[in-house]
Amino acid sequence: xxxxxxxxxxxxxxxxxxxxxxxxxxxxxxxxxxxxxxxxxxxxxxxxxxxxxxxxxxxxxxxxxxxxxxxxxxxxxxxxxxxxxxxxxxxxxxxxxxxxxxxxxxxxxxxxxxxxxxxxxxxxxxxxxxxxxxxxxxxxxxxxxxxxxxxxxxxxxxxxxxxxxxxxxxxxxxxxxxxxxxxxxxxxxxxxxxxxxxxxxxxxxxxxxxxxxxxxxxxxxxxxxxxxxxxxxxxxxxxxxxxxxxxxxxxxxxxxxxxxxxxxxxxxxxxxxxxxxxxxxxxxxxxxxxxxxxxxxxxxx
Ligand SMILES: N[C@](CCCC[B-](O)(O)O)(CCN1CCCCC1)C(=O)O
Ligand SMILES: [Mn+2]
Ligand SMILES: [Mn+2]
Ligand SMILES: [Mn+2]
Numbered sequence: 001x002x003x004x005x006x007x008x009x010x011x012x013x014x015x016x017x018x019x020x021x022x023x024x025x026x027x028x029x030x031x032x033x034x035x036x037x038x039x040x041x042x043x044x045x046x047x048x049x050x051x052x053x054x055x056x057x058x059x060x061x062x063x064x065x066x067x068x069x070x071x072x073x074x075x076x077x078x079x080x081x082x083x084x085x086x087x088x089x090x091x092x093x094x095x096x097x098x099x100x101x102x103x104x105x106x107x108x109x110x111x112x113x114x115x116x117x118x119x120x121x122x123x124x125x126x127x128x129x130x131x132x133x134x135x136x137x138x139x140x141x142x143x144x145x146x147x148x149x150x151x152x153x154x155x156x157x158x159x160x161x162x163x164x165x166x167x168x169x170x171x172x173x174x175x176x177x178x179x180x181x182x183x184x185x186x187x188x189x190x191x192x193x194x195x196x197x198x199x200x201x202x203x204x205x206x207x208x209x210x211x212x213x214x215x216x217x218x219x220x221x222x223x224x225x226x227x228x229x230x231x232x233x234x235x236x237x238x239x240x241x242x243x244x245x246x247x248x249x250x251x252x253x254x255x256x257x258x259x260x261x262x263x264x265x266x267x268x269x270x271x272x273x274x275x276x277x278x279x280x281x282x283x284x285x286x287x288x289x290x291x292x293x294x295x296x297x298x299x300x301x
Contacts (some may be wrong), residue, residue, distance in 0.1 A: 007047035013099025013138035018274025025092035063135035077103030083112030095269035116212035131178025171228035236284035254294035
């Protein structure tokens with residue numbers, strides 16, 4: 001089995017400096033060798049360069065910030081991820097901010113139209129141009145993938161290829177008012193931290209899979225935002241929210257999804273190695289690499 005590391009040093013979906021260095025730190029921490037040691041054939045031909053895209057003048061569209069940059073980069077990522085997936089490889093996209101998932105999931109759905117998406121995050125990332133308060137596109141990728149909100153010409157390449165019933169969230173705890181409306185109106189299944197507390201992570205993952213993958217027959221795209229974890233576990237990230245997943249809960253999700261044998265793509269997003277002291281940065285990078293290994297078959301026994 002081949003894993004293709006897609007290093008995406010990109011921060012255009014949000015305002016904080018440093019998240020583009022996430023993939024650099026994870027590769028420097030040895031993720032390629034770690035996956036090789038697990039038995040994977042690992043492809044990594046260097047981080048993707050988005051400098052040339054940075055050159056364009058890119059005034060906001062409505063509230064949306066860096067719209068043309070985000071569109072161009074996520075479109076490029078869609079082609080890269082889709083290309084690897086079509087060759088039967090498992091793309092492991094290292095972010096970079098979560099707007100990249102507009103690209104990764106578009107790429108996955110191009111190769112696996114019947115794929116379902118399991119989104120691990122403190123946030124729903126489902127704001128539309130009408131509901132966003134920040135204009136940061138890392139809070140919006142899911143709305144584009146579902147085809148919600150008014151069409152934006154600059155994003156016309158994004159096909160609404162994701163169906164609401166094929167999406168499920170785990171870890172939610174910081175949802176904007178507009179997003180709450182969107183989740184309800186579209187009957188989107190979400191297991192917040194309240195459900196994690198009530199049922200335990202084992203039952204939550206089982207219920208999440210039952211919802212999007214009842215016959216365990218559909219490919220799975222796992223999109224993991226490290227801010228789903230409690231800030232005490234992953235401190236160096238752009239939008240930390242207290243009351244998150246424990247180290248083990250985060251790893252259990254990855255282990256359980258690997259056990260299905262259905263994983264076809266993984267995103268590990270929002271590691272920002274410039275937001276904390278060296279020890280906290282190292283902790284966050286290390287947990288990011290550990291989650292990737294667990295999603296790709298590392299077991300405790
Ligand atoms: N919903 C937020 C945060 C998005 C986080 C993106 B992720 O998950 O990839 O990290 C928050 C908007 N707003 C921030 C100030 C307080 C009220 C909520 C937004 O900016 O849209
Ligand atoms: Mn996110
Ligand atoms: Mn988040
Ligand atoms: Mn974040």
